[in-house]
Amino acid sequence: MIEKRAAQRHRVFKGGTITFEGSGIACTVRNMSEGGAAVDLDSFVTLPQSFTLSIARDNFVRNCRPVWRNDTRVGIAFVQ
Known part of the structure; x- marks a missing residue:
């Protein structure tokens, strides 16, 4: 498999919140880089094309x- 990421991801295990349309969904951030992350959700949730990730x-x-x-x-991917 060819690596397509511009920056190396680092394994983490942090609680986070995905927020959109006034709602918050708990998630677990599994890995991060300067440009993005992988998060686990407790169940299947349809996400919009734009949302906020917070790690308090x-x-x-x-x-x-x-x-x-x-x-x-x-x-x-983190949007600037």
């Missing part, structure tokens, strides 16, 4: 878009 303990907030999906894991 790190004061981390980024606007995001989904890039790929595999059941309850979602690959996201």
